[in-house]
Amino acid sequence: MFSFVKTASDPGSSARTGVISTDHGQIRTPIFMPVGTVGSVKGVYHRDLKEDIKAEIILGNTYHLYLRPGLDTLRAAGGLHKFENWDCPILTDSGGFQIFSLSQIRKITPEGCRFQSHIDGSRHLFTPENNVDTQRIIGADIMMALDECCPGDADRDYALKSLKLTQGWLERYSSRFEETEPLYGHEQTFFPIIQGCTWPDLRVMAAEHALEYSKVGIAIGGLAVGEPVEVMYEMLEVLDPVIPQDRARYLMGVGTPANILESIARGVDMFDCVMPTRNGRNGMLFTWNGIMNMRNAKWADDFTEIDPEGTSFVDHAYTRAYLHHLFIAGEMFAAMLASEHNLAFYLDLVRQARIHIENGDFTPWKEAAVKRITRRL
RNA sequence: GUGCGAUUAGUUCAGUUGGUAGAGCACCAGAUUGUGGUUCUGGGUGUCGUGGGUUCGAGCCCCACAUCGCACC
Numbered sequence: 001m002f003s004f005v006k007t008a009s010d011p012g013s014s015a016r017t018g019v020i021s022t023d024h025g026q027i028r029t030p031i032f033m034p035v036g037t038v039g040s041v042k043g044v045y046h047r048d049l050k051e052d053i054k055a056e057i058i059l060g061n062t063y064h065l066y067l068r069p070g071l072d073t074l075r076a077a078g079g080l081h082k083f084e085n086w087d088c089p090i091l092t093d094s095g096g097f098q099i100f101s102l103s104q105i106r107k108i109t110p111e112g113c114r115f116q117s118h119i120d121g122s123r124h125l126f127t128p129e130n131n132v133d134t135q136r137i138i139g140a141d142i143m144m145a146l147d148e149c150c151p152g153d154a155d156r157d158y159a160l161k162s163l164k165l166t167q168g169w170l171e172r173y174s175s176r177f178e179e180t181e182p183l184y185g186h187e188q189t190f191f192p193i194i195q196g197c198t199w200p201d202l203r204v205m206a207a208e209h210a211l212e213y214s215k216v217g218i219a220i221g222g223l224a225v226g227e228p229v230e231v232m233y234e235m236l237e238v239l240d241p242v243i244p245q246d247r248a249r250y251l252m253g254v255g256t257p258a259n260i261l262e263s264i265a266r267g268v269d270m271f272d273c274v275m276p277t278r279n280g281r282n283g284m285l286f287t288w289n290g291i292m293n294m295r296n297a298k299w300a301d302d303f304t305e306i307d308p309e310g311t312s313f314v315d316h317a318y319t320r321a322y323l324h325h326l327f328i329a330g331e332m333f334a335a336m337l338a339s340e341h342n343l344a345f346y347l348d349l350v351r352q353a354r355i356h357i358e359n360g361d362f363t364p365w366k367e368a369a370v371k372r373i374t375r376r377l
Numbered sequence: 378g379u380g381c382g383a384u385u386a387g388u389u390c391a392g393u394u395g396g397u398a399g400a401g402c403a404c405c406a407g408a409u410u411g412u413g414g415u416u417c418u419g420g421g422u423g424u425c426g427u428g429g430g431u432u433c434g435a436g437c438c439c440c441a442c443a444u445c446g447c448a449c450c
Contacts, residue, residue, distance in 0.1 A: 037412050059411080097411045118413065149411075193411090224410045253411040274412040281414060297405070328404095335414065 002141075002189045004029075004216050004248040010356075012363035014240050014267035017354050020216065020248055022141045023186035024081070024089045027056045029248060029269035030353050032260065032346040033091060035277060037061040038068065039084040042277055043336040044343065046086055052312050053343045054351075057088060057141075059272050062134055063095030063102070067117050067124075071137050079139030079184045091272075092140035094131050096193075097221070097253070100149040108148055110168060128173035135190075136183055143190040144219060144252075145173045150197045152226030159197035166195045167209050174213045191250060193221040198231050200238045207242045217248030217270070224254045232259075236266035243267070257286050257349055257373045261366045264353050271350075276342030281335040283327045286345050290375030292320075294338065299324035306337070312344035349373075 002022060009016040020027040034041045034049065036058045041049060049055040060080050077083035080090055099106050099115045106115040112127035128146050135143040146169050150162040170192050182188045192210035196202035210218055220239060223232045236251070243249055250270035251263050260271050276286065283295040288309045292299070299320045306323055307315040314337045326334035356365040 035412060042412075042414070061411080064412085091411095093411050095411095101411090102413075144411080147411095219411085221411070250411090255410045259410075273410050275410055278412055278415075279409065281412095282409080284409085293406085295406090332414080 002187050002216050004246065006245055008358045010265075010362035011360055013265040013366075015264045015353070015357050015362045015366075016245070016267065016269070017357045018248065018269060020089075022089045024087060024141055025056070027089060028354060030260075030264045030350045030357075031056055031270055032350045033057050033059050033270065033272040034343050034346075035059045035272055035274050036084075038064045039080060041339075041343070043281070043332070043339045044277075046084070048340060049086075049343070050088070052314075052340065054347050055088070055343065058086065058090060060090055060092045060138060060140060061095065061098060062092050062131065062138060062144075063098035063126075065092075065138055066095065066134050067119055071134060074139075075137050075183075079137070081139060081184070081186075089141040090139075091142040092135050092138050092144060093252075094135070094144045094146040095126060096144075096147045097149045099126065108165065110165065112146075112169075113148075128169045129176045132173055132176040132180060132190075136180055136188070139182070139184045139186070139188070141186065141188060142217070143177075143188055145170050145190060145192045145213075147193040147195060147221055149225060150195055150222045152198065152222075152224075152231075154197050156197075156199055156202075159195075159199060159202055162197070163195050163202055163206055166193065167206070170210065170213055189216045191217045191219045191248075193219040193252070194239065195222045196235075197222055198227050198235065200235070203235055203238050204242055207239055211243065211247075214247055217250055218243060219250040219252050220268070221252045223251065224259070229259065233262060233266060236263055236268060240267040257346070258370045260346075260349060261353060261370055261373075264350075264357075265363065265366055273346075276346050277339045280338035280342040283334075283338065284342075285338060286342050286373065287377075288345075288369075288372055290373060290377045292377045294320070294323050294334075295327050296324075306341060307345075310341060310344065311348045312341050314340050315344075 004018055004020050006016050006018045018029040034055050039060060041058055099113050102118045106113060112125055114125050116123055131146040147166040148162050150159050177190055192213040194206045194210050196206040223235060248269045249267060251268045253273060254271055255273055283293055285292040285294055287307045302320040304320060305316050306318055306320055323337055356362040
């Protein structure tokens, strides 16, 4: 029984709270979803994801999981939930973006997308139909439609052509979805994806078409791919009145903590981003007091807690000097601690947003928070 | 003890017919938005072992010394 229910709204903005119900439990929105591409949120135990970070849903990626371990293994394992031992909700990206970003050699046609594996160069074809089948085998609670991610600097002709292709794929994806069943006894839903690059009229056209295929939620794709951040916010403002209030809205791949608060203010409910984990692995920490680069020499003799306001146990168990040392020494523990901290911060960020939306003071709180979290320490 | 070779950035090493020095890694910073444990951008941090000599000018040529390595007594 899949549903999205809006529970509160902020008087000064488009921000709102809600609850998504799935067979694997509820998700409170706004929510941040840690990225676990190949069946692992890199460097973080599932136990810590639940108990320390308090993640409510994580991602997997169809492109990566299809290539490795492959569909035979996933089917034999009984789906991704069992395979990776995660009993909360999972969302899988379709792989459209990865073909765009990872595969050097790719050919997009109305039939689908031919590409070569970034791992071994082997040749593959994703069609809307086999993409549904693949995501059925993976068994994610929320599946994403196959789309073409349009570069942020594309011209209008390309953006329109790309959008038409995505729309054709969506129609076929939906048909296949309706004529197939979940394989593991829990319900699945799928989100269509709004493209249209940076043209407001294309975005509206894309949204109206995508909404015909949206039951629980809808995604906004093709943003934060090279366009100025103001343009991204403008696209959200264009889409906000077009999308009904009873659909969960997922802004794909975004973003910085400030991006997330600004997007919540413009009506977005769900986010995912590699930034807390990938940048964390490289020494970047996000905190309520600003951004720290733990590789910087200035932390070498700072024996205070990693983050005095942090909600993760690692924030109080270890010092900045120690974490700095681990990064300089190239220890994998550094990446683990930074990932744990950053994910806990991102989940705290959306939790605080929910609280202030429910309190009705989200807008002034957001203004002050953005100033704090964008500082450089 | 004798002979040969080496000595240049934190490190491993380049350095042309003599014109006051460069690269990789490390280090110091910056970037990173639906993840390849990355990748990209910028920064040279130096008593050229020491002391003399030749020369307008020496990392480079000559002498002595020091240290290290190899070979032979």
